Amino acid sequence: QIQRALRSLSIPLERLHIMKGHMIQDMCKGLSRETHTQAKVRMLPTYICSTPNGTEKGNFLVVELCQSQVRTLLVTLYGDGNLSPQMMYKIFDMPEGIRQGEGEALFDFIAQCVTQFLAETTSPDNSNGNSGECLPLGFVFPFTCKQTQLDKAELISWSKGFSCSGVVGNDVVQLLQSAINKQDPGGGEASSRWLSPWKGWKSSAGQHPRVQVVALMNDTVGTMMTCSTEGRPCEVAMVADKGSNCCFMAEAYMVEMAEETSGRMCVNTEWGCFGDDGTLNDIITPFDECVDQESYNPGEKRFEKMVGTLYLGEIVRHALLYLNNEKAVFTESNTSVLKEKGIFTTQHVLDIINNEDGMVEVKRILEFIGLQPSERDCGRVQQICRAVMGRAATLHATGLAAILSYMCQTREMEQLMVNVGVEGELYEGYPRFEEILHSVSRLLSPECSTTFLPSRDGSGRGAAMVTAVALRMQAQRRQVNEVLAPLRLTRADLDQVQALMRQEMERGLGKSTHASASVRMLPTYVCHTPDGTEQGDYLALDLGGTNFRVLLVRLSEEGISMLNEIYVIPPSIMQGSGEALFDHIVDCIINFQMKQNMMMQTLPLGFTFSFPCQQVGLDKALLLTWTKGFSASNCVGRDVVQLLREAAERKQHAGLQVVALVNDTVGTMMACGYDDPKCEIGLIVGTGTNACYMEEMKNVGTVEGDQGRMCINMEWGGFGDNGCLDRIFTDFDKTVDKSTINPGKQRFEKLVSGMYLGEIVRQILLVMKEKQLLFQGRACTKLQTKNIFPTKFLSTIELSNGLALRQIRAILQELELDASFEDSVLMREVCQVVSLRAAQLCAAGLAAVVEKIRENRGLNQLSCTVGVDGTLYKLHPCFSKNLQNTLKELAPNCDISFLLSEDGSGKGAALVAAVACRAASGQ
Ligand code: ADP
Numbered sequence: 001q002i003q004r005a006l007r008s009l010s011i012p013l014e015r016l017h018i019m020k021g022h023m024i025q026d027m028c029k030g031l032s033r034e035t036h037t038q039a040k041v042r043m044l045p046t047y048i049c050s051t052p053n054g055t056e057k058g059n060f061l062v063v064e065l066c067q068s069q070v071r072t073l074l075v076t077l078y079g080d081g082n083l084s085p086q087m088m089y090k091i092f093d094m095p096e097g098i099r100q101g102e103g104e105a106l107f108d109f110i111a112q113c114v115t116q117f118l119a120e121t122t123s124p125d126n127s128n129g130n131s132g133e134c135l136p137l138g139f140v141f142p143f144t145c146k147q148t149q150l151d152k153a154e155l156i157s158w159s160k161g162f163s164c165s166g167v168v169g170n171d172v173v174q175l176l177q178s179a180i181n182k183q184d185p186g187g188g189e190a191s192s193r194w195l196s197p198w199k200g201w202k203s204s205a206g207q208h209p210r211v212q213v214v215a216l217m218n219d220t221v222g223t224m225m226t227c228s229t230e231g232r233p234c235e236v237a238m239v240a241d242k243g244s245n246c247c248f249m250a251e252a253y254m255v256e257m258a259e260e261t262s263g264r265m266c267v268n269t270e271w272g273c274f275g276d277d278g279t280l281n282d283i284i285t286p287f288d289e290c291v292d293q294e295s296y297n298p299g300e301k302r303f304e305k306m307v308g309t310l311y312l313g314e315i316v317r318h319a320l321l322y323l324n325n326e327k328a329v330f331t332e333s334n335t336s337v338l339k340e341k342g343i344f345t346t347q348h349v350l351d352i353i354n355n356e357d358g359m360v361e362v363k364r365i366l367e368f369i370g371l372q373p374s375e376r377d378c379g380r381v382q383q384i385c386r387a388v389m390g391r392a393a394t395l396h397a398t399g400l401a402a403i404l405s406y407m408c409q410t411r412e413m414e415q416l417m418v419n420v421g422v423e424g425e426l427y428e429g430y431p432r433f434e435e436i437l438h439s440v441s442r443l444l445s446p447e448c449s450t451t452f453l454p455s456r457d458g459s460g461r462g463a464a465m466v467t468a469v470a471l472r473m474q475a476q477r478r479q480v481n482e483v484l485a486p487l488r489l490t491r492a493d494l495d496q497v498q499a500l501m502r503q504e505m506e507r508g509l510g511k512s513t514h515a516s517a518s519v520r521m522l523p524t525y526v527c528h529t530p531d532g533t534e535q536g537d538y539l540a541l542d543l544g545g546t547n548f549r550v551l552l553v554r555l556s557e558e559g560i561s562m563l564n565e566i567y568v569i570p571p572s573i574m575q576g577s578g579e580a581l582f583d584h585i586v587d588c589i590i591n592f593q594m595k596q597n598m599m600m601q602t603l604p605l606g607f608t609f610s611f612p613c614q615q616v617g618l619d620k621a622l623l624l625t626w627t628k629g630f631s632a633s634n635c636v637g638r639d640v641v642q643l644l645r646e647a648a649e650r651k652q653h654a655g656l657q658v659v660a661l662v663n664d665t666v667g668t669m670m671a672c673g674y675d676d677p678k679c680e681i682g683l684i685v686g687t688g689t690n691a692c693y694m695e696e697m698k699n700v701g702t703v704e705g706d707q708g709r710m711c712i713n714m715e716w717g718g719f720g721d722n723g724c725l726d727r728i729f730t731d732f733d734k735t736v737d738k739s740t741i742n743p744g745k746q747r748f749e750k751l752v753s754g755m756y757l758g759e760i761v762r763q764i765l766l767v768m769k770e771k772q773l774l775f776q777g778r779a780c781t782k783l784q785t786k787n788i789f790p791t792k793f794l795s796t797i798e799l800s801n802g803l804a805l806r807q808i809r810a811i812l813q814e815l816e817l818d819a820s821f822e823d824s825v826l827m828r829e830v831c832q833v834v835s836l837r838a839a840q841l842c843a844a845g846l847a848a849v850v851e852k853i854r855e856n857r858g859l860n861q862l863s864c865t866v867g868v869d870g871t872l873y874k875l876h877p878c879f880s881k882n883l884q885n886t887l888k889e890l891a892p893n894c895d896i897s898f899l900l901s902e903d904g905s906g907k908g909a910a911l912v913a914a915v916a917c918r919a920a921s922g923q
């Protein structure tokens, strides 16, 4: 019998694995919005999104509502890694009847305790350290609440003998705050109830500190918070006490019940109810059944009833009763005391097993309880006690293993190292508890390695920590918002940008205003988009993108096929003489033709030349200015086609027939137009940014003729160069602009395009570091280096949505930055703000374009396609979406689709050449 009883109390490893799996399932159920209400493990969001980092400083008040007491506590933190907080306590007994009385009376009483405690705590320094004269208070309220903010929690139901009226359904933080405000003589006229209760709390200004309830929390959370110190965050806490519970830092996006989506949030698992749906039935023993039946809440908290110290003695008692019935123990003596509920306490159990030397002490304890044990009884009782305790520890370990594995999975880590704060009677009283926790959780979650940290007074000191962290986060949030505010554009800002773009467009088109417009609106002499019937072989050149390329493009009924070769233009040539540059280009063409074995052929050539040109014909274009790092001499003001022809002559290459010079934006529009006849806009968002569109000839004041349309190369990158956008440039933008080779130029481009976004982010990070908002203010020399933070980092960082921010940390490590988890979250926010602004500005520009086209054509609704190219648009995870959404808002009467261009500069140049040849041959 004794063996059978012991066996039923020991759970095989495979069964623990299964239980761990169930626990994880239940956790997921509790976290999901759909299944949350049915979940037994409730996974309550706590709105605590950070653990202490040791810089917390100041005075914090805690008030804890206990069973029959109110505990007040004042904690002073020194910002020293929380090594030596100073604490003062006072405990107040609650008057009889208050637990069943009016809610208002309860909260008034709590407020009085606070006031009185403060009155007695007369250290004159105490009001220092916190900004203003506001004394923050953390409220430990151990009842089930629906929390929606750190300082907002509706009571769902009372328990533990409380039933005050008028509280359920109300925000308990608000109730406490109102009660405190009634008390606070500094808040209004002097209260008559307390005689100068605020003495010693006067600040220099003679004001009383105002107590503000900053956080409400459950006690488990406090345990986690007390165990965190500088450089050693504690992200899991377990309370193994009368009840049992666990909380941990979950990935916030998994916590669907809370609005937070970035970073982490502490989740209060409330795992005591695990098993209430029957998942533990096959390991529940008859003794557990009896304990449950005799409890005040049969069928509930099944897990807690196997592991909480409120129940362990009872389990032992029922086991002994059973064994006694089976004549396995106490056969000789009267065992009626065993029928008394609560006679056997957890302390008895602990005393029995903690006593290794002989049975004398065991015997003494059993006799004290009222039993007359034989030597054999003593041994058997001890065995049972060990089994019950061991099982409690094992089950705790299994629950913990579930949480650890879950954390490791959701953080997408192969290995998790984590600190676990532990507190409670069982942990402190049962010497083997930690050892069992260690070995069992190691077996069940070998991928996780844990360090257990003992916590003392989690509910008190921890509550102060929660409060302190909340304040630190609030202050940080304020500062972060201040830094980022200038980068966040309102709808009004965007409307204004759109209007300005429209105004600059008109000026760029006007004959007399053209010269002074910041948006140049250059005619391209491309008057038709393709119709899809174009045919033939063409050569194309692509200069001005990331690579210089020579292409052979074949247009046929089957579509477009291309061969291309990339050639390097060394910086010495980019910045050397114009002759050398064009000689190099012709050399590359010759090389390409040789390779393709087509030296003998003379094919029409389209030249994609992505720099601002004043075009005077399709094959005649004066370079206005170099951009993108080019600065070859003797080119600006000259006809680029002519420069190319002259180089061909120098190289004695007779077979070059340059038909058209095309901007890459136009090429993009043409390439997309080949597939979609509605494509009448081209957009580039890559290294730089630009757009083109089909304008009515009658509106183009700079070219003779009123018939038909012409594609206008807007050169919108220069938008704002005349100062019209100054209002939206931030200090970061100005710093970035100053460090470029063309300060004051291409101002719009510098807000939008790939060449600059990384730099803007870098400037923001530097300022945030300076303000101690990042990296705890630690030096980061590498971040000082120009271009160390390329725009592709934005894509990587923003892509890690909610998931473990591993990528961010990898990037940061590359930059030799020692970033905390919160640093990563903040960096992502910075990237998001910068890329969102870029997309919105781009949309505002595009809105001006589509609205103009719509008006040109006198349409109520315009339906049109934008051909797009550029790596930023194509690869950034949110840019295109943000752009499209903003455009919809700004131009609601236009129905705009976006078509990605594939190799627009190559195809486009050939198509322009083809359309031109067709026109020339009069077809
Ligand atoms: P170009 O505009 O020179 O023809 P691209 O359209 O390929 O060339 O754009 C290149 C630019 O795109 C780079 O300068 C860089 O700023 C940006 N970029 C590169 N990779 C990414 C990425 N993964 N996400 C966002 N931007 C990127």
Ligand code: MG
Binding pocket: 545, 546, 664, 686, 869, 870, 905
């Ligand atoms: Mg390009």
